[in-house]
Amino acid sequence: MDSEWVIDAQGLEKSYGSGASRFDALKGVSVQIAPGETVAIIGKSGSGKSTLMHLLALLDEPDRGTLQVAGKNAKSLSKRAINELRNKEFGFVFQQFFLTPNVSVLDNVILPLKIAGMGGKERRRRGMEVLEQLELADKAGSKATTLSGGQKQRVVIGRALVNAPRVIFADEPTGNLDTATGAVVEDILFDLNRSQGITLVIVTHDEELAARCDRQIYIRDGLVVSHTTSTHTGAHALIIGGAA
Amino acid sequence: MRTKDLVVTAISNTFRSKLRTTLTVLAIFVGAFTLTLTNAVGAGVSQYVDAQVGALGSPDVFIITQASDATAAGDGPVEYDAASSASVSSQQGPPGTTTKALTDADLQAIGDTAGIESVDPIRSVQPDYIEYESGTPYEFSINATSAVTTADLTAGAQLDGGATEAQLVLPDAFVTPLGFASADDAVGASVSIGITDILGAKHVVNATVVGVSLESLLAAGAGANDALIAELADAQSGGIDTAVTSYGVAVAHFDTALSTDAVTALKADLATAGYTASTIEDQLGAVQTVINGIVGVLNAFAVIALIAAAFGIINTLLMSVQERTREIGLMKAMGMSGGKVYTLFSLEAIVIGFLGSAIGAGVAIGLGSALSAVLSQGLLSGLPGLNILLFEPLSVAFVIGLVMLIAFLSGTLPAQRAARQNPIESLRYE
Ligand SMILES: Nc1ncnc2c1ncn2[C@@H]1O[C@H](COP(=O)(O)OP(=O)(O)OP(=O)(O)O)[C@@H](O)[C@H]1O
Ligand SMILES: [Mg+2]
Numbered sequence: 001m002d003s004e005w006v007i008d009a010q011g012l013e014k015s016y017g018s019g020a021s022r023f024d025a026l027k028g029v030s031v032q033i034a035p036g037e038t039v040a041i042i043g044k045s046g047s048g049k050s051t052l053m054h055l056l057a058l059l060d061e062p063d064r065g066t067l068q069v070a071g072k073n074a075k076s077l078s079k080r081a082i083n084e085l086r087n088k089e090f091g092f093v094f095q096q097f098f099l100t101p102n103v104s105v106l107d108n109v110i111l112p113l114k115i116a117g118m119g120g121k122e123r124r125r126r127g128m129e130v131l132e133q134l135e136l137a138d139k140a141g142s143k144a145t146t147l148s149g150g151q152k153q154r155v156v157i158g159r160a161l162v163n164a165p166r167v168i169f170a171d172e173p174t175g176n177l178d179t180a181t182g183a184v185v186e187d188i189l190f191d192l193n194r195s196q197g198i199t200l201v202i203v204t205h206d207e208e209l210a211a212r213c214d215r216q217i218y219i220r221d222g223l224v225v226s227h228t229t230s231t232h233t234g235a236h237a238l239i240i241g242g243a244a
Numbered sequence: 245m246r247t248k249d250l251v252v253t254a255i256s257n258t259f260r261s262k263l264r265t266t267l268t269v270l271a272i273f274v275g276a277f278t279l280t281l282t283n284a285v286g287a288g289v290s291q292y293v294d295a296q297v298g299a300l301g302s303p304d305v306f307i308i309t310q311a312s313d314a315t316a317a318g319d320g321p322v323e324y325d326a327a328s329s330a331s332v333s334s335q336q337g338p339p340g341t342t343t344k345a346l347t348d349a350d351l352q353a354i355g356d357t358a359g360i361e362s363v364d365p366i367r368s369v370q371p372d373y374i375e376y377e378s379g380t381p382y383e384f385s386i387n388a389t390s391a392v393t394t395a396d397l398t399a400g401a402q403l404d405g406g407a408t409e410a411q412l413v414l415p416d417a418f419v420t421p422l423g424f425a426s427a428d429d430a431v432g433a434s435v436s437i438g439i440t441d442i443l444g445a446k447h448v449v450n451a452t453v454v455g456v457s458l459e460s461l462l463a464a465g466a467g468a469n470d471a472l473i474a475e476l477a478d479a480q481s482g483g484i485d486t487a488v489t490s491y492g493v494a495v496a497h498f499d500t501a502l503s504t505d506a507v508t509a510l511k512a513d514l515a516t517a518g519y520t521a522s523t524i525e526d527q528l529g530a531v532q533t534v535i536n537g538i539v540g541v542l543n544a545f546a547v548i549a550l551i552a553a554a555f556g557i558i559n560t561l562l563m564s565v566q567e568r569t570r571e572i573g574l575m576k577a578m579g580m581s582g583g584k585v586y587t588l589f590s591l592e593a594i595v596i597g598f599l600g601s602a603i604g605a606g607v608a609i610g611l612g613s614a615l616s617a618v619l620s621q622g623l624l625s626g627l628p629g630l631n632i633l634l635f636e637p638l639s640v641a642f643v644i645g646l647v648m649l650i651a652f653l654s655g656t657l658p659a660q661r662a663a664r665q666n667p668i669e670s671l672r673y674e
Contacts, residue, residue, distance in 0.1 A: 059577055060668050080581065087579025094671060098574045102260060114253075115580045117246050 007033040007056055007167070012065035014051055025051040027222040028065070035166065038193050038200040040210035043219035049203045050095065050171055052219065056201060057090055057169045058082050087116050091160030091198075093170035097152045099144035106131065106140040109158040116163065130158045134188065150181035157188055167199040168192070174209060186212065245584050254591035258599075261564070265596060268553070268560045272600025272647060273607075275550035279643050280608035281633065282546055286539035288616075288634035293532055295396045295458075295629055304500045306521040307389070308354060308363070308514065309493055310346060345490030346519075354519060359498050359510045365491035369476040372438045372446075374466075376422040381438065384418075386476070389495065390467030396629055399427035400455030403469040410451040410475050412437075413467030415459050416628070427456040441482030449475050458629040496521070550647060553600070554654040557593055561658035565589065572662050573670025582663040589659035590652055597651025601644040609635050 014026040025048045033039055033056070041049050054060040055067065058074055067074040069085065077085070091112075099108050110127040118126075131137045134154045139147065144155065153173065160168050173189065174182035186209060192198045202213060210216045218226045245253075258265050346354075346365065355363045368388040373381035394402060395413050403411050414422075414430055424430040430453050437449045451472050468476070498510060507523070514521040565572070572585060612633040624630055 054668055083579040083581050085579075086577065092577060094574075094577075096570075096671075098570055098671065100571055100574075111575070112578045114249050115245050115575060115578050115584075117249075119246075120249075 006035060006068075006070070007031070008068040009056060010066050012052070012055055012062045012067065014048075014055060014060070014062050025222055026055070026062070029219070029222070029224055030065075031056065031217060031224070033167075033199060033201060035199055036193070036197045037215060038190065038202065038213040040213035040216045041201065041203045041219060042205060042207070042210045042216055044205065047219045048222040049205075049219055053169050053171055053201065053203050057092065057167075058086060087112060088163060089166045091163065091165035091168040093153075093156050093160050093168065093173045095171040095175065097156050097176075099152060099155060101145045102143055104141050105136065105144055105147070105155050108144050108155055109162050111159060112163045126162055127158075130162045134158050150177055150184065153177060153181070153185050154188065157185065161192060161196075161198065164196075165198060167201060169201045169203075171203045172205075173202065174204070174206065182209075245580060245588075250584065250588055250591060254588055255595050257564070257588075258592050258595045261567075264560055264563070265599075268556045268596055269600040269603070271553035271556040272550070272597060272651070273604040275546055275553050276601040276604025276643055276647050277608045278549055279543065279546035279646075280605045280635070280640060281612055282539055282542035283639045283643060284608070284612055284633040284635045285542070286536070287636050287639060288630070288632045289535050289539070290532070291634055292627070292630045293535070304497055306360075306496045306498060306511075306514070306523060307493060308346070308496050308519050308521045310350070311515070311518050311520050345492060346494050347490055350519070351491075351494055353517060354494065354496055354514065357510070357513055357517065359502060359506065359513075361497045361499055363494050363496040366493045366495060367473055367477045367491060369439070369468075369473060369480055371449075371476060372440055374418065374422070375436045375438065376424070376433060379423045380421070382418065382421055384437065385465040386468045386473070387465035388473075388493070390465070390469075395455060395457035395467050397455045397457050400431035400453070402455060403467055404454070405470055407469055408471055410449065410472035411454045411469040412451040412472060413455040413457050414453050415466055416456050417459060418466075419456060430456055437476065439476055439479050441480055442484065443482045445482060447479040449479055550650055554650050557596055557651055557654035558657055560596070561589060561593055561655055562661070564592070565658045565662045568662075569665065569670045569673045572665050573667045573673065576665065576667035577671065585665075586659045586663035589662045590655045593651045593655025593659070594648050597648040597654075598644070600651075601647035604647075605640050605644055609640070 009029065009031045012026050012029045012031075013024070015022055015024040017023055029048075029052055031039075031052070041052060043049050051060075055062050058067075058069065058077075061074075069077075074082070100111075106124065106127050109130060110123045113123045113126060128137060128140060131140050134157065136151065136154055136158065139151065139155075144152065147155065153176065157173070160170070168189070170189065174185055177185060189200055189202070190212060193200050200213070202209065204210055216226075217224055351363050351365060354360060366388045369386055371384055371386060374384040375381040390403065390413065397413070398416055400413070403413055412435065414435075416427060419427050419430050422430070422435070424433065433453050434450055435453060437451060439447050439449060441447060449472070451468070455467075457467065498507065502510065511521045576582070576585065612635065616631060616633040619632055620630065624632060
């Protein structure tokens with residue numbers, strides 16, 4: 001893993017609407033994410049967590065501020081390069097499942113590979129590998145709508161990691177789940193970080209989940225209120241104990 | 245995304261909302277079905293007319309008569325003129341029409357007109373019967389213009405104008421009565437033609453059947469080459485050389501290189517000289533104009549149906565885009581370009597268009613062929629050779645292509661909307 005590969009955001013601002021209905025969702029947020037670390041973005045509902053995550057993941061453009069990905073300014077990247085980056089280097093877990101109904105679990109999981117233009121056979125092989133890893137191989141042919149909430153969230157994680165990304169952005173990955181299922185999903189994510197070195201950016205309002213991360217970024221009303229800085233090697237040791 | 249994946253995805257997306265797709269496809273089906281049928285009627289009828297035109301003559305031929313006697317009541321009797329007053333009954337114009345005969349001098353004058361390459365008189369002969377190997381004789385007539393026309397053959401070959409042997413093209417209605425097993429069987433056979441001369445004596449002339457033709461709507465009777473006509477005419481005259489040779493009709497060939505305007509000018513020249521010249525096109529032009537008009541109106545109805553169906557496609561796809569807002573947002577978030585999203589929805593439109601048009605054309609061909617077969621046995625049996633619905637592969641392909649193009653154009657608006665969607669907005673969409 002090249003140590004250069006970081007996300008470096010400086011003074012991000014983002015507002016929605018205009019005139020009287022204008023709302024400043026982010027008012028100058030600076031964040032740095034190093035390769036292999038796990039970062040939690042914490043805050044109350046409406047504080048701007050999802051907005052920040054979308055900006056970091058190049059899903060949206062900031063009104064002001066700079067964003068560097070792997071040493072390159074995001075503004076200088078072409079649309080095509082940004083699409084490529086999201087497709088190959090990022091994995092997404094959104095606040096809702098966004099599974100395509102009436103399509104099989106396997107087809108849902110391999111969507112990023114299909115978009116990438118990978119051949120059918122290779123796609124299926126990769127998809128099955130991921131489903132096996134998530135203990136969902138027996139559900140590969142089922143329609144996504146027939147799964148339980150926890151199974152759906154695992155499928156979503158499968159979809160996020162099928163393209164072997166460098167970074168997984170997860171927005172409330174356990175928000176829809178009960179505590180026990182939530183814990184299983186958390187374990188899967190941290191296990192991926194440990195075994196494959198995938199960087200995790202987790203948006204949450206759950207203090208316990210945040211505590212498992214190397215670093216916590218607290219956000220209130222579009223501003224970073226506190227930063228915990230910890231060496232992420234220490235955090236790794238902690239996770240190994242927790243996941244085993 | 246690979247092209248193949250795009251196509252496969254588009255096809256499977258089309259079938260996601262089966263009822264909606266079916267209804268849209270049905271609307272296109274109606275248009276494509278109608279358009280395929282009307283095209284087939286147009287093709288069938290014009291093929292028939294072309295065959296009839298072929299039976300009448302080649303495109304570089306004038307049929308020439310003296311200008312019709314315009315003896316209207318009140319003009320009084322026309323003074324007799326020994327040089328030109330011989331009248332003959334003519335096949336041109338309404339039944340009973342008589343025209344002044346053409347004399348050798350007239351033929352000379354016509355032949356000398358600039359632009360006319362050759363002129364031949366049509367000698368009409370009235371044979372009594374035809375008979376094969378002393379079987380039953382049947383009444384029989386010969387089409388005077390057959391030497392210059394192209395018969396609609398079912399077997400054998402066309403007449404050879406230059407042959408010295410007497411040749412005959414037999415109408416297919418005579419094949420079985422004369423005792424032939426089939427049309428092919430008749431080709432090559434020698435038949436006897438009975439004819440009575442002007443003095444009442446009977447003669448028999450032998451001819452070889454070279455071809456069998458479908459009965460033509462516009463040129464009835466058997467075909468005979470120059471050699472046979474000459475032989476029959478000699479027999480008919482009974483060896484007496486009638487002092488004034490006169491003919492009802494002459495056939496003139498003109499330069500094929502002449503433009504339409506030049507042909508019109510040539511006709512005018514002949515008219516000033518007192519001759520009526522008309523091409524086969526002139527004679528059938530009116531018929532063809534009416535048929536083309538009817539087919540055109542029917543086609544217009546089919547196209548209106550297709551335009552209505554196009555709005556159905558737009559509606560269906562707009563609903564589909566709306567329904568799949570989140571899916572589109574997700575795909576774009578995962579790096580699918582706007583162009584690919586556009587292609588995906590355009591392909592869905594094309595798939596719907598293809599389904600509707602292929603099924604429409606297929607059913608039209610199936611039903612139409614059956615209907616055509618029934619009609620040609622029943623209602624249209626009097627017009628042999630008429631295939632009222634002629635499905636030409638090229639025009640069917642054209643209909644399918646046209647419908648797919650209309651579908652693609654209908655798909656542009658919804659596809660554009662999908663392509664422009666902001667992934668974040670789409671993912672927040674409830
Ligand atoms: N498209 C939009 N138009 C207007 N306001 C918006 C839009 N998107 C977000 N906002 C506002 O921006 C603020 C931040 O939204 P965001 O989704 O980032 O919150 P969040 O911290 O993720 O909240 P939650 O924990 O509930 O998901 C909210 O007040 C929201 O109303
Ligand atoms: Mg949120």
